[in-house]
Amino acid sequence: MSEKVIIEKKSAVMPTYNRFPIALTKGKGSYVWDDNEKKYLDYTAGIATCNLGHVPDVVKTATEEQLNNLWHCSNLYTIPAQEALAEKLVKNSSGDQVFFCNSGAEANEAAIKIARRYAQQVNKTARYEVVTFNQSFHGRTLATLSATGQEKIQTGFQPLMPGFRYLPYNDIEALEDLIHPETCAVMLELVQGEGGVIPAEPDWVEKVVRLCQENDVLVMVDEIQTGMGRTGTLFAYQQFDFEPDVISVAKGLGSGFPIGALIARNNVAKAFDPGSHGSTFGGNPLATTAGLATIKEMTETDVLEKAIEQIAYLWTKLEDLNTKYDQILDIRGRGFLIGIEISGKAIEYVTKARESHQLLLLVAGEKVIRILPPLSTTREEIDQAVGVLDQLFAEIN
Ligand SMILES: *Cc1c(COP(=O)(O)O)cnc(C)c1O
Secondary structure, three states, X not given: OOHHHHOOOOOOOOOOOOOOOOOEEEEEEOEEEEOOOOEEEEOOHHHHOOOOOEOOHXXXXXXXHHHHHOOOOOOOOOOHHHHHHHHHHHHOOOOOEEEEEOOHHHHHHHHHHHHHHHHHHHOOOOOOEEEEEEOOOOOOOHHHHHHOEOHHHHOOOOOOOOOEEEEOOOOOHHHHHOOOOOEEEEXXXXXXXXXXXXXXXXXXXXXXXXXXXXXXXXXXXXXXXXXXXXXXXXXXXXXXXXXXXXXXXXXXXXXXXXXEEEEEOHHHHOOOOOOOOOOOOOOOHHHHHXXXXXXXXXXXXXXXXXXXXXXXXXXXXXXXXXXXXXXXXXXXXXXXXXXXXXXXXXXXXXXXXXXXXXXXXXXXXXXXXEEOOOOXXXXXXXXXXXXXXXXXXXXXX
């Protein structure tokens, strides 16, 4: 028998993910259904992507209309939805201009490119180095995995791209080594998502920003997981006392439609001129229509105000669990980006939550249960989820 026959029963999809053994076929609001019509409360939001819940009406209506008109045209023409989405993004952030792409990795790739180009073409220096932090996650392309401060993401892909240096996160003393003569930018997450849900200390962020400003080094925030309302404000940096030079966004930007964006201040944005960067699909009519409907909902309605109330409610409930159970070592995060560090194995809780309680959760590393409710979640759903967690902590010891 040939090897082909033996492996034939396996999926034709490469095993880059450890997939859970259910197939989701429908979603609405905070809920999803599998192909057996089993209903789950989804507190993963497609990994911080479906921030308005599944199939939000406003985005559905807008994209349906766009589907009837024009799906794609190249960036050689003006794309009205792209212009409007860019306007919205700059109006609601520290940036002045936007470059559109299709994913988070591509947004960070563009950030790394614009930082080098700004240093070399605008500032006329020979700087190229981007400093990032241990446990960070910036993507899976060669440049962005080189930027990522996690060995497991890099293993087997050597040689890495040169031009990155990593420092310990939240370590004020280590910042003495932040800026070298070749450093052109610092890239950071304000809550490290994939790295274990570790929130940045405000004092530390303040010092990073001050050192960068004193040395004409760009501050680039990776808001791919923290952005689009996830932490209670449109961007997480808005809860700190600084304005970044460059912001990367993706995940929540299109409510599930693939789109990424790089937002930069004028002085930096001008480093990209015709021919210096591009993307065939980036900012296409369908994707930017989904993005425009999403950001309108977040900035023109009370979605964020309501989310802030539910965030406070969920955190109080989680604090109660924290005092009740010894196996909870830490509860941390910001807004609706929450990690519960436990003494056991996080995957055991996540599996049992799904199989026995129809609640979808995530892990972040081995010991952290990650909870990412949609911003639109209700008090009743929070009670349901916390009730499940309570039961799980009582059952698993
Ligand atoms: C998910 C994520 C990325 C990568 O985004 P992709 O769309 O998967 O390429 C980069 N940075 C952060 C902080 C992320 O959470």
